[in-house]
Amino acid sequence: MITKTRRFVFDWWVVQKRFVYLFIALAMLCGFAGATALYVWKYGNPLKNVGTGTKPPSGARFISFEGDVRVIRSATRETIVPGSDTELYPGDTVQTQASGRARVSMADGSTLVVRPNSTIIVRDNASDDDGKKTNVHVVVDSGQMYVRTEKQPEGTNNVVETPKTRNKIGEQTGASFGVNPEGTEEIRVNTGAVETANRIGDKTTLHGGEYVSVNPSGTISQRQKLLDVPLTSEPRDLEKVFVGVNGSANISLKWLRPQSGTAAFYRVEVATSPFFVAGGKVFERDQLASTEFTASDLRPGVYFWRVRATAATGQASDWSEPKKFIIATRGTGSRVPVSNLVAELLGGNVYLIRGRSEPGTTIRVAGRETLVPTDGAFQLQITAAAGTQEVNVDAVDPQGNSSQYRLSLAARRGKS
Incomplete structure (x- = not known):
C-alpha cells in the first residue's frame, strides 16, 4: 500500500507540474494579447499603413546644374559638390554662388530653378505609393527661386516658404520668389495662382500676371500688374562683330518694351561672364529712358548682355535671358586646339x-x-x-x- 501511495503521489505531481507550465504559458499569451489590444485601442494600429502607406521621403533630383553649386547634407552638415546621381533629402540645403544655377525635380513633378547667389532648403518631398498625393515644402532662405508646377491631384500640397511668407502653389503655376539682402521680398506670378500669407496671418491670393513686394517688417503690398521682362532684339544671340582699324568695336544693344506693365526706365549690363559676376562686368547703365544703348570700345572677346525694366512704383522685372555676342578680329586661319x-x-x-x-x-x-x-x-x-x-x-x-x-x-x- 505504501508503494502504491508513493506512485500515486508521484504521478499526480507529474501531471500537475505539466498543467502548471501550460497554465503559465496561456496566462502570458493572454497578457500579451490584452496589452496589444490596449495599445491598438489607445494609439491605433501600427501596421495599418503597411503596403499602402507613405513611402520614406524620396530624394529630389537635379535635372541640371552649372557653375558653382553646393549641397549641405542635413544629417552630417557635410558640404558636397553635386553630381548627376545626387539626391536631395528633407533638411538638405542647396547653395548657388555667383556663377551657379540649378534645376531640381520634386516628387510632385514640379521644377525648381535656383538662380545665382541663392540658398534654398528642402523641408519635405514625400509621395504615397500610387503617387496621387504628394507633399513638397521648400524654403527660400536668400536669393531667387522660380517654381513651375504641373497638373496636381486632390490632396497635393506644394509650399514655398520665405523668411516672411508662406505660399501655397496651385497647379500649373509658374512663380518666382525673391529674398533680397536688405530684408525685402518679392513674389511674381506668371501663370496660375499662389495663396500667400505673412507671419501675422495677413493673406492674399495672386493670379497670373500679378506681383507683390514684402517690406522688412513683413507687410505685403497691394497687388500690382506684373512688369514683364523686356525682350532683347539686337544684336542676335551669338552674333559676331569684327573690330575696326583701331582694334575695338562699338555695338548697339536694343530691346523691346515690356508687353505687360509700364516701364519708367531700364538697366543694362554687359559682362564677360554669363553670370555677370562683379569682376566680369564691363558696362552697367541704369535709369535709361530709351530702349537702346551703345557699348563702345569693346576689345576682342566674348561678351554677354542683359536688361531689366523698373516701373514708377519701384517694381523691377526679372532680368532678360543673357544673350551673347563676339567681338572678333578677322582671324588668322589658325586651328583652335x-x-x-x-x-x-x-x-x-x-x-x-x-x-x-x-x-x-x-x-x-x-x-x-x-x-x-x-x-x-x-x-x-x-x-x-x-x-x-x-x-x-x-x-x-x-x-x-x-x-x-x-x-x-x-x-x-x-x-x-
Whole structure:
C-alpha cells in the first residue's frame, strides 16, 4: 500500500507540474494579447499603413546644374559638390554662388530653378505609393527661386516658404520668389495662382500676371500688374562683330518694351561672364529712358548682355535671358586646339561633354555652349536627339578662328 501511495503521489505531481507550465504559458499569451489590444485601442494600429502607406521621403533630383553649386547634407552638415546621381533629402540645403544655377525635380513633378547667389532648403518631398498625393515644402532662405508646377491631384500640397511668407502653389503655376539682402521680398506670378500669407496671418491670393513686394517688417503690398521682362532684339544671340582699324568695336544693344506693365526706365549690363559676376562686368547703365544703348570700345572677346525694366512704383522685372555676342578680329586661319574630348552618359539622352582647350575659347555642342575657364578644362551638359551616335564640337577662340571636331556618344555611363 505504501508503494502504491508513493506512485500515486508521484504521478499526480507529474501531471500537475505539466498543467502548471501550460497554465503559465496561456496566462502570458493572454497578457500579451490584452496589452496589444490596449495599445491598438489607445494609439491605433501600427501596421495599418503597411503596403499602402507613405513611402520614406524620396530624394529630389537635379535635372541640371552649372557653375558653382553646393549641397549641405542635413544629417552630417557635410558640404558636397553635386553630381548627376545626387539626391536631395528633407533638411538638405542647396547653395548657388555667383556663377551657379540649378534645376531640381520634386516628387510632385514640379521644377525648381535656383538662380545665382541663392540658398534654398528642402523641408519635405514625400509621395504615397500610387503617387496621387504628394507633399513638397521648400524654403527660400536668400536669393531667387522660380517654381513651375504641373497638373496636381486632390490632396497635393506644394509650399514655398520665405523668411516672411508662406505660399501655397496651385497647379500649373509658374512663380518666382525673391529674398533680397536688405530684408525685402518679392513674389511674381506668371501663370496660375499662389495663396500667400505673412507671419501675422495677413493673406492674399495672386493670379497670373500679378506681383507683390514684402517690406522688412513683413507687410505685403497691394497687388500690382506684373512688369514683364523686356525682350532683347539686337544684336542676335551669338552674333559676331569684327573690330575696326583701331582694334575695338562699338555695338548697339536694343530691346523691346515690356508687353505687360509700364516701364519708367531700364538697366543694362554687359559682362564677360554669363553670370555677370562683379569682376566680369564691363558696362552697367541704369535709369535709361530709351530702349537702346551703345557699348563702345569693346576689345576682342566674348561678351554677354542683359536688361531689366523698373516701373514708377519701384517694381523691377526679372532680368532678360543673357544673350551673347563676339567681338572678333578677322582671324588668322589658325586651328583652335581641343583635346581630351570625352562624352559621359548621365542617363537617357543626357551627356556630359568634357575636354581641354585654351582659356577664353568658346565651346559649342548641340545648341549649348560654355567658355573655357583659366585652367583650360571645360564641361558641358547636353541632351542629344534620340538615336544620335556622334555630335559636332565647335571651338571658337577670341581671335575669331574656329575649328570643328566630331565626338562619338558611345560612352560609358557615369558612376552612380
